[in-house]
Amino acid sequence: MGNLFIVLFGCLVQAFSITCILKPNALVVGGMTGLSMSISKIIEINYTYIYYIICMGILLLAKYTLGNKELKKILILSLTYPLILIFMNKISFNFMEGTEDKILICLYYGIFMGIGTGLVLKKGFSQGSSDTLAKILHKKIFHFMELSQVLLIIDITILLLSGAIFGKTAILYAIIMQMVYSKTISVVSFGFGSSLVKVVVISEKNEEISGYILNNMQRSYSIGVVYGGEKRLKREKLILVCSLKEGMLLKDYVKQIDEGAFLNIVPTIAAWGKEDGLQKLYER
Numbered sequence: 001m002g003n004l005f006i007v008l009f010g011c012l013v014q015a016f017s018i019t020c021i022l023k024p025n026a027l028v029v030g031g032m033t034g035l036s037m038s039i040s041k042i043i044e045i046n047y048t049y050i051y052y053i054i055c056m057g058i059l060l061l062a063k064y065t066l067g068n069k070e071l072k073k074i075l076i077l078s079l080t081y082p083l084i085l086i087f088m089n090k091i092s093f094n095f096m097e098g099t100e101d102k103i104l105i106c107l108y109y110g111i112f113m114g115i116g117t118g119l120v121l122k123k124g125f126s127q128g129s130s131d132t133l134a135k136i137l138h139k140k141i142f143h144f145m146e147l148s149q150v151l152l153i154i155d156i157t158i159l160l161l162s163g164a165i166f167g168k169t170a171i172l173y174a175i176i177m178q179m180v181y182s183k184t185i186s187v188v189s190f191g192f193g194s195s196l197v198k199v200v201v202i203s204e205k206n207e208e209i210s211g212y213i214l215n216n217m218q219r220s221y222s223i224g225v226v227y228g229g230e231k232r233l234k235r236e237k238l239i240l241v242c243s244l245k246e247g248m249l250l251k252d253y254v255k256q257i258d259e260g261a262f263l264n265i266v267p268t269i270a271a272w273g274k275e276d277g278l279q280k281l282y283e284r
Contacts, residue, residue, distance in 0.1 A: 010119030052082035074128025114184020203261035
C-alpha cells in the first residue's frame with residue numbers, strides 16, 4: 001500500500017508538471033504527452049482525452065503483441081494516470097505565472113516531471129507510453145534494430161511533429177526539458193550518481209531472466225559464482241550494466257517470476273564497451 005501511495009503521488013507530480021507548468025506556458029515535450037498536445041492543436045480536442053485514447057491503444061497493442069506479462073506491468077498506471085491528468089487539467093493554475101524566462105520554466109518542468117517519474121520508476125512501475133510502443137514496434141517491425149534506437153526514432157518523430165506545429169523554438173525547449181528531466185530521474189533514484197547501474201541477480205529462474213535480458217533489453221550479461229554464507233551452497237549470479245530505467249524494468253520482471261530472488265542495483269560512475277549506452281573504449 002505504501003508503494004502504491006508513492007507511485008500515485010509521483011503521478012500527481014507528473015500531472016502537475018504538465019497542467020500547471022508546461023501547458024499554461026505554451027511549451028511542448030516529446031513522448032506521448034507531446035504527441036497528444038500536437039494532435040490537440042490540429043483537431044481541437046482536449047489533449048488529456050487524446051492521451052487517454054493513445055494509452056488505451058498502446059495497452060491493447062501490448063496485450064496482443066507482447067502478452068499478458070507485459071500487460072500487467074503497465075495496466076494499473078495506463079488506466080489511472082490519464083484519469084489523474086484529466087482531473088488535474090481542470091485546475092486553472094500557472095505555477096510560473098509572472099515569469100517570462102522560458103529557460104527557467106523548462107528547468108522547473110524538468111525537475112518536477114523528473115521527480116514524479118523517478119518516484120514511479122523507483123517502485124518498478126511503468127506507464128506504458130513511449131517505451132512500451134517501442135517494444136511493440138521492435139518486436140513486429142524493427143526487430144533488426146536495438147530497442148533504444150526504436151525509442152529514439154519515436155522521440156525524434158514526435159519532436160519534429162511538435163516543431164512543425166508549435167514552431168522550431170519548441171524543439172530546443174523540449175530538448176532542454178528532456179535533459180533536466182533525465183538527470184532528475186537519476187538523482188531521485190540514486191542521489192547525484194550516474195544514470196548507469198550495475199545489476200546483480202541471483203535466482204532460481206536464471207534461464208528465463210537471461211532470456212529477458214538478451215531478447216527484451218537487448219543487453220549482454222556475465223555469469224559469476226557465489227556461495228551462500230550459511231549453507232555454503234553454490235549459486236550462479238547474472239551481472240550486467242544498463243540504464244537505470246532498464247534496471248527498474250528488470251527488477252519488475254524478476255519480481256513477477258521469482259519472489260525469492262536476490263537483486264542488487266548499484267550506481268556506476270562509468271562503463272566502457274560496445275553496447276548501446278556505454279562509452280566506446282576506442283573511438284577514431
